Amino acid sequence: MLQIINMYVNGRREELAVDIRESLLETLREKLNLTSVKKGCGVGECGACTVLVDGVAVDACLYLTMWADGKHILTTEGLKTPTGELNPIQQAFVDEAAVQCGFCTPGLIMTAVELMGKGRRYTREELRKEIAGHLCRCTGYENILNALEKVLGYPKEKEG
Amino acid sequence: MESVGKSMKRVDARGKVTGEARYANDLKPKNCLTAKVVHATIANGRVLSIDTSEAEKVPGVVKIVTCFDVPDIEFPTAGHPWSVEPAHQDIADRKLLNERVRLYGDDIAAIVGTDNVACERAERLLKISYEEYDPIVTVDQALAPGATPLHPNLRKDNVLLHTSFRSGELTYEEAKEKAAEEYGADQLLEHSAVYQTARIAHCHIESATSWAYVDTNGKVTVTSSTQIPHIMRRVISQALGWPVGKIRVIKPYIGGGFGNKQDVLYEPLNAFLTIACGGRPVELEISREECMASTRTRHAVRGEVKALFTRDGKLLARTMDEYSNGGAYASHGHAITASIATIFKDLYHDEYGCRSDATTVYTSSATAGAMRAYGVPQAVFIADCLADDICQAGGFDPLKFRMDNCVGAGFSASNGITYYSYSMKECMRRGAEAIGWEEKRKAYAGQTGSVRHGVGMSIFMYKVGVHPISLETSSARMILNQDGSMQVELSATEIGQGADTVFTQMASEITGITPDRVYIISTQDTDLAPFDTGAYASRQTFVTGKAVKKCGIEFRKKILDYASYMLDRPAEELMIWQNQICEKLPEDESAKIDPAAAWADFPDVDFKPFELKDLPNGEDSILRDTGNIEGKPGKVLLDMKDLAQTAFYSLSRSEHITAEVTSHCKENSFASGCSFVDLTVDMPLGKVKINRIINVHDSGRLINPQLAQAQVHGGMAMGIGYALSEELLYDAKGRPLNDNLLDFKIPTSMDIPDLETIFLELDDPMGPFGNKALGEPPVISVAPAIRNAILNATGVAMNELPMTPQRLVEAFREKGLI
Ligand code: FES
Ligand code: FES
Numbered sequence: 001m002l003q004i005i006n007m008y009v010n011g012r013r014e015e016l017a018v019d020i021r022e023s024l025l026e027t028l029r030e031k032l033n034l035t036s037v038k039k040g041c042g043v044g045e046c047g048a049c050t051v052l053v054d055g056v057a058v059d060a061c062l063y064l065t066m067w068a069d070g071k072h073i074l075t076t077e078g079l080k081t082p083t084g085e086l087n088p089i090q091q092a093f094v095d096e097a098a099v100q101c102g103f104c105t106p107g108l109i110m111t112a113v114e115l116m117g118k119g120r121r122y123t124r125e126e127l128r129k130e131i132a133g134h135l136c137r138c139t140g141y142e143n144i145l146n147a148l149e150k151v152l153g154y155p156k157e158k159e160g
Numbered sequence: 161m162e163s164v165g166k167s168m169k170r171v172d173a174r175g176k177v178t179g180e181a182r183y184a185n186d187l188k189p190k191n192c193l194t195a196k197v198v199h200a201t202i203a204n205g206r207v208l209s210i211d212t213s214e215a216e217k218v219p220g221v222v223k224i225v226t227c228f229d230v231p232d233i234e235f236p237t238a239g240h241p242w243s244v245e246p247a248h249q250d251i252a253d254r255k256l257l258n259e260r261v262r263l264y265g266d267d268i269a270a271i272v273g274t275d276n277v278a279c280e281r282a283e284r285l286l287k288i289s290y291e292e293y294d295p296i297v298t299v300d301q302a303l304a305p306g307a308t309p310l311h312p313n314l315r316k317d318n319v320l321l322h323t324s325f326r327s328g329e330l331t332y333e334e335a336k337e338k339a340a341e342e343y344g345a346d347q348l349l350e351h352s353a354v355y356q357t358a359r360i361a362h363c364h365i366e367s368a369t370s371w372a373y374v375d376t377n378g379k380v381t382v383t384s385s386t387q388i389p390h391i392m393r394r395v396i397s398q399a400l401g402w403p404v405g406k407i408r409v410i411k412p413y414i415g416g417g418f419g420n421k422q423d424v425l426y427e428p429l430n431a432f433l434t435i436a437c438g439g440r441p442v443e444l445e446i447s448r449e450e451c452m453a454s455t456r457t458r459h460a461v462r463g464e465v466k467a468l469f470t471r472d473g474k475l476l477a478r479t480m481d482e483y484s485n486g487g488a489y490a491s492h493g494h495a496i497t498a499s500i501a502t503i504f505k506d507l508y509h510d511e512y513g514c515r516s517d518a519t520t521v522y523t524s525s526a527t528a529g530a531m532r533a534y535g536v537p538q539a540v541f542i543a544d545c546l547a548d549d550i551c552q553a554g555g556f557d558p559l560k561f562r563m564d565n566c567v568g569a570g571f572s573a574s575n576g577i578t579y580y581s582y583s584m585k586e587c588m589r590r591g592a593e594a595i596g597w598e599e600k601r602k603a604y605a606g607q608t609g610s611v612r613h614g615v616g617m618s619i620f621m622y623k624v625g626v627h628p629i630s631l632e633t634s635s636a637r638m639i640l641n642q643d644g645s646m647q648v649e650l651s652a653t654e655i656g657q658g659a660d661t662v663f664t665q666m667a668s669e670i671t672g673i674t675p676d677r678v679y680i681i682s683t684q685d686t687d688l689a690p691f692d693t694g695a696y697a698s699r700q701t702f703v704t705g706k707a708v709k710k711c712g713i714e715f716r717k718k719i720l721d722y723a724s725y726m727l728d729r730p731a732e733e734l735m736i737w738q739n740q741i742c743e744k745l746p747e748d749e750s751a752k753i754d755p756a757a758a759w760a761d762f763p764d765v766d767f768k769p770f771e772l773k774d775l776p777n778g779e780d781s782i783l784r785d786t787g788n789i790e791g792k793p794g795k796v797l798l799d800m801k802d803l804a805q806t807a808f809y810s811l812s813r814s815e816h817i818t819a820e821v822t823s824h825c826k827e828n829s830f831a832s833g834c835s836f837v838d839l840t841v842d843m844p845l846g847k848v849k850i851n852r853i854i855n856v857h858d859s860g861r862l863i864n865p866q867l868a869q870a871q872v873h874g875g876m877a878m879g880i881g882y883a884l885s886e887e888l889l890y891d892a893k894g895r896p897l898n899d900n901l902l903d904f905k906i907p908t909s910m911d912i913p914d915l916e917t918i919f920l921e922l923d924d925p926m927g928p929f930g931n932k933a934l935g936e937p938p939v940i941s942v943a944p945a946i947r948n949a950i951l952n953a954t955g956v957a958m959n960e961l962p963m964t965p966q967r968l969v970e971a972f973r974e975k976g977l978i
Contacts, residue, residue, distance in 0.1 A: 021277075035186035036179020038415070040365040041448040045901035048365055076179035090177040094169055097870045101656025102176030103365040103415025109177060128909045135901060137363050137416050138656050140877030141909040143870050 005069040009034070010078030018065045025049045025060040027068075028075060036076035036106040040135065047134035050107035051075050057114040059133075076106035079113065089113060092147035100138035108134050108144060115152050122152050162738075163668040163675050164929050167866035170661045171680060172413065172654065181413045184385040188371040188443050193222055195433050195444040196279035197426065198269035198286060199454065200261040203295035203894025204308060204524040207259050207268050211287035215271070218285065220278030223437050226269040227257040230432065235399040238492045239388040239422035239530065241631040241693045248630075251320070251490035253311050256399060256429045261290065262310045262488035263524045264894040265454045267426075272433050272442055295524050295894035299462065299483045302523040310488060310522045320486050320520040321494035325501050327574075328477070328513015335477035335512035336468055343470050351553050352466040355542045356960040358887035359460035359485065361452040361899075362531055363906045366415020368451055372430045374439030379687075380431045381408040387417040387655050388694035389684040392424050399428035400435075407431070411684040417655045418878075419530035420456050422696040423491055452899035456529030457888060459496055459520075460485045463504070463542035468512075473556040475565040480504050480516040480542065484528070491529035494520045495629075503539035506573055507621055508547070508565050524894050530696060532875070533936035536622055537882065537943065544618040544944035545959060548951055557601065558948065559592050562619055569766030577623050577828045578768060581755075581922040581932075583858040584619060584832045585764035590918050591617065591856040595836040604952060610843045610978060613851075614953025618944035619834040624926075624933040625699035625825065632825040634704040635690035636711035638667065640719070640817040642808050644739055644800030645677035648711075651684050651692035652704035657935050658867040659700050663708050665863055666929065670712030671719070672736030673800065690820060698831070698933030701863055706928040707823035710782045715819035719800075722807050722817060727797055735791045741803060743794030755923035755930065765922065782823070783928060827926040831933040833857035835879070835945035841953045843972045846965030848884060848950065854916040855938055861923050861930030868934055872917045875938020881907045883943035887962050 002017045009032060018027055025042070028034040028051065040048035042061045049060040052074040079087040086094070089112040099105050111131055115122065122130065127148045128141075136144065175181035200207070210226040236250030243249050257267050269286065273279040296302040296310070302318040309318055330338060339348055370384035380402070386392050389411040397404040414421065430444040446454065464481040482504070484497040501518035508514075547565075551558045569582040592598070600615040607613065625632050637649040648667045654660040660680045668675040681689070692704055716736060723741045724731040735744040759765040807815050838852040855872050862868045885905035889897040898904045923930030947958050956971050972978045 029186075034179075035182065038183075038366070039185075040367070040415075041901050043448070043900070045448070046365055076177075080178060086174070086177065093177045094173040097167075097170065097173075097866045099170060099173050099176045100658070100870060100874060101364070101366070101414065101416040102172065102181055103183065103656075105176050106179040132908045132910045135363075135365060135906060135908065137365055137418070137878070137906060138874045139870060140873035140875075140907075140915050141912050142873040142915045145909065 003066065005066060007068045007070065008072045010075060020066055022065045023061050024051065024063040024065045024068055027065040028060060034075045034077050038103055038106060040103065048104055048107045050110045052110055052114055055114065055117050057111045074113070076109055087113065088151050089116065092150045096143045096147040096150065098139060098143040098147040104134055104136040112148055112152065121154050124149055124153065127152065161669055163665040164863050165861065166665065167864055168661060168665055168675055170658055170867065171664050172660055172682060183366060183413050183415055184371065184383050185369050185443070185445055187383055187412060189441050192371055192441045192443045193272050193274060193437060194276050194279055195270055195272045195430065195442050196276065196283060197267050197446065197450065198271065198283055199265040200268050201264070202261055202290050202292050203264040203297065205261045205290045205292040207261060208289045208291055210269055215282035215285040218278055218282040220274040221271060221282045222274065223272040224269065224282065225257065225433065225436055227259040230256040231401055233399060233401055235395060235428065236490070237395060237424045239391045239424065239694065239696055240492070242394055243630065251314065251493050253314055254489050256432050263526060264896065266488065267429070267454070270429060270433055272437055297523055297525050297890050297892070297894045299485050299521045299523060302521050310524065315522065318522040320490060320522050322517065322519045323494065323498055323501070324515065324517045325505055326513060326515040327505055328510065330512045332466060332468065332477050332479045332515065338512060339468060339476050347471050348468060349471060349554050350466065350468050351550050353546065353549055353959060355463045355465065355545050357461045357538045357541055358961045359526070359528065360458045360882060360886040361888055361904060362418040362420040363901065364416030364418055364420060367446055367448060368421065368425045368455055369445040370427050370430045371441055371443035372434040373441035374434055379406050379408045380435060381410065382427050382431055383410040383412065384427050385414040385421060386411050387421045387653055387696060389653065389686050390651050390691055391693055392427055393686045395424040396428045396431050400431060409686045411653055413682065414655050417695065418532045419696065422530045423456050425455050448901060449899045452888065452904060453526055453896040456491055457487065457526045458531040459528040459535065459538065461500060461538040465542060465546050467546055467550055469550055469554060471554060473554055473561050473564060475508055475510050477510050477512045478514045482516060482518045484518065484520045485523050485525065486520040487523060487525050487527035489527040491527045496530065496535040499535040500539040502573070503536050503621065504543045507540065507543045507567055507619065509568060525890055526888065532878065532939050533622065534697065536620065537940045540618060540620045540940050541944045541961065544941070545947055548616070548948040549957055552951065552957070558617060559588060559597055562588060566619055567621055569764065570768050575628055577830065580768045580829045580926050581860060581924040582766040582768070583764065583920045583922050584621070586762050587833050587856040587858055587920055588619065590920065591834050591836040591854055594854050594916070594918060595838055595852060600838060611840060612843065612953040613840050614949040614951070615838045616945045616947065616949030616952050617834060617836045618941035618948060619832070620937060620940040621830045621832045622698065622933050622937045622940065624697070624702045624829050624831060626697050627826055627828045632699065632703050633822060634692040634707035634825065635820065635822040636707040637690050637820040638711050638715040638818065640804055640807065642804050644804040645679060646671065646673055648678060648680045648708065649689055650704055650708070651689040651694065652700040653684060653695040654682050655695045657871055658864065659695065661867060662701055662863040663704070666705055666708045667712055670709055671716050672738065674739055677739060698935040698937065701931050702927055702933065703825045705931065706782060706825055707821060709928040710823045711819050711821045713782065714821055718817045718819060719803065722815060723798055723803055725813060726803060726806060735793060736800065737793035739800045740796045741798040741800065742796050744791035745794040747791055759922065783925065829924050829926045829932050831857070831859045831937055833937060833941065835941040837945040837949040839946065839949045839953065841950055843954065843978045846968035848963065850880065850913045850946070852916065853913060854918060856918040856920070857934065857937060858920045858922055859934040859937065860927045860932035861921050862919060863929060863931055868919065869917050871934055872938040873915045876915045876942055877907050877912045879939045879942020880912060880946070881905070882939070882961065883946040883963060885962050885964060
């Protein structure tokens with residue numbers, strides 16, 4: 001059964017007819033062509049599909065689109081500034097070589113953006129916990145943590 | 161060097177952090193139909209009938225094909241270069257859908273519909289009847305007398321292949337007699353053991369996925385998440401019985417492969433389904449569960465070993481009988497099992513020799529195929545558990561034992577693969593120093609209590625490419641643009657490892673065009689991209705790197721010829737330097753570095769002398785070419801942009817400057833390195849905490865140190881999972897028990913400590929830039945190093961992977977430690 005919903009996606013209002021069984025992952029990918037939202041499992045195991053719903057990171061594969069009615073959705077496509085500059089997290093991922101195949105990357109970046117929104121700093125161990133819901137098979141998490149620490153960590157003491 | 165050796169940022173990083181990089185499933189058209197594979201619910205038997213009548217009535221179902229509808233063609237799936245000799249061709253043992261069911265989940269039908277709900281509904285309405293045989297899930301079941309042969313037309317029993325390798329003239333028993341004479345019987349010790357590795361899944365985060373349609377030119381066009389587009393094209397052609405020219409494969413960015421996508425998976429079926437639907441686009445994305453249970457896995461291997469050694473730690477002889485669970489279909493056949501046996505044999509030097517026998521067994525379980533490092537992690541697990549068990553039995557220090565007995569400088573394998581640059585022992589020395597080996601071994605001696613610390617190590621060797629076992633060929637194309645920038649087109653594939661970036665650096669190095677003006681075409685389209693066999697082994701920087709170099713030399717020559725025409729000066733007096741045509745001044749002789757001289761003070765570092773002139777057809781000059789280093793830039797004469805404009809539009813001499821070459825690589829070398837681990841074992845909990853882990857690598861000269869390090873991190877994490885948590889489990893009926901990412905435990909960020917890396921950058925004379933294998937090696941020595949550290953901590957030899965808390969607790973109990 002189709003129902004009309006309204007949601008704000010990357011700042012834009014969208015009015016859509018959606019199947020009531022549809023996941024937000026399907027809607028974003030298939031209807032809005034927001035293909036940064038990746039499907040690694042479809043059942044909440046990998047975190048590749050992470051988006052922000054009203055600032056909170058959720059697995060889009062487990063979130064019914066119906067629940068998003070009236071809410072604000074943010075995907076990786078919505079992070080660049082209008083003139084194309086990268087968000088600091090995105091830049092840190094580039095600089096720290098935290099990207100390999102890149103399939104887990106948008107999801108991890110969205111979790112990092114959620115953390116940025118909390119306005120506090122994190123230790124490396126706290127960051128490990130925060131991203132434990134994201135599986136990455138390429139990086140061993142080392143450079144991802146380096147990138148996150150650069151933006152979200154405590155300022156490093158200058159050497160020497 | 162200008163570009164090579166620098167930590168340039170990935171060329172695809174921006175596209176990937178913005179989510180704009182497109183993967184196979186992101187590219188499918190809106191009106192795409194969906195396909196669902198129907199899997200058998202028995203592990204061994206035959207489909208007698210499939211009644212589709214009710215299923216076909218489901219609204220949205222477009223087409224159902226069963227194992228009775230597919231072409232009667234058996235085809236191979238391995239991502240190997242094709243062999244023109246029938247005896248060396250991959251085994252063709254499966255059809256698009258199989259009536260003979262050989263594993264639980266075998267592909268027996270496929271449903272195409274407008275959406276996945278329709279397909280799933282239809283699946284539930286299929287009426288399938290089977291004839292069922294006993295499942296033969298394990299190697300022992302498959303080898304038992306009377307076991308049903310899974311492929312009776314190919315093999316009378318379930319032995320896919322058995323081979324025997326040896327070094328030295330004597331059998332083990334003869335060696336024992338001889339050793340008794342030479343050393344005295346009382347000076348000899350023996351150790352025997354059985355080691356078992358686990359079957360694991362690759363778990364690339366992007367599942368195996370493709371979509372296909374028939375284009376207006378009649379070509380079946382498949383966009384796939386693959387490592388091997390050109391090989392896939394050939395395999396689809398074989399599977400359909402269509403000419404190769406009518407098949408087109410497109411490979412965009414892929415979300416990891418690790419060898420699973422070095423096999424042709426569901427793409428031939430996908431091609432068949434679009435044809436069956438009149439050429440309409442059909443997507444075939446398998447679920448995570450299907451990806452884990454129905455694609456390929458790492459071979460589970462049992463190694464039954466024996467070793468003879470002296471009381472003062474000299475290795476005399478070893479034997480191994482190796483049984484490898486190949487699963488239901490041949491995939492890579494016996495190649496991986498054989499690779500395990502040869503590396504087991506070659507990693508150590510046995511005074512009297514070593515025998516290793518390898519048997520690959522068909523079983524009714526998930527097909528085993530290529531996975532990162534192609535059997536060598538299994539080989540090294542067996543060889544290095546044995547090494548430490550020998551040390552335990554003889555009271556030797558594992559570092560010293562390895563220094564004394566490991567493969568030596570100048571080693572040449574029986575097939576001719578040679579250590580051209582060698583630093584195994586220096587790698588060990590660096591690793592030992594970094595972890596504090598001596599002090600820790602002392603400090604950890606004689607511990608009591610239930611929480612104990614240990615330090616362990618393991619070493620590896622790894623051949624770079626596949627020459628001379630199979631063909632190594634690669635081609636490259638370079639094209640000049642009007643603004644003096646260039647395209648590079650290859651069929652070596654970017655699979656996350658950073659190939660596009662390092663090829664950009666190489667092209668820049670040779671041509672003098674800066675990396676920001678080198679545009680690598682990341683997508684391979686087999687209708688356009690020159691032939692290369694793709695991403696496997698750790699070949700691309702070595703083999704394709706050489707093609708890039710060769711192509712760059714030709715491209716540079718053509719540019720300089722044109723510059724010579726424009727400037728009216730001989731081309732030999734010119735060079736390209738940072739997008740400018742400059743005068744070429746003679747090279748500073750004093751600035752030349754002799755790679756061997758830099759390592760002169762390191763006793764175990766070796767550069768094997770070799771004769772470049774022995775290499776075929778001008779390949780020597782490719783290896784010798786050092787890009788623009790061979791001259792010094794003088795006065796700037798002409799901008800590349802002006803040159804390009806003129807070349808394109810000159811009324812007197814217009815020329816599109818392009819170059820295209822094939823490089824047939826007939827060299828190979830070994831990379832090597834080691835892992836060192838310091839850990840704490842909480843025995844009552846069976847919990848292992850890795851305090852420090854260090855990988856040391858000699859991968860030759862690094863093209864991009866930052867990406868090299870990242871590659872090592874990923875391999876180390878995979879090695880930790882292999883050691884401690886990963887195993888695909890089956891019940892007695894052959895049903896997979898944990899084919900999902902929740903129950904199959906790949907490491908999360910909580911399971912991985914900080915990862916330390918050390919590189920020894922020895923120039924390998926066979927690498928186009930002094931480089932050799934790096935992609936796969938990082939995974940190899942991690943698991944045995946962890947196992948040996950647990951042995952050091954507790955005195956308990958864990959001979960089976962993974963070393964889960966359950967297994968550890970059981971073992972500690974058995975030894976009365978808890
Ligand atoms: S796709 Fe949503 S968690 Fe894996
Ligand atoms: S970069 Fe490949 S899964 Fe994370």
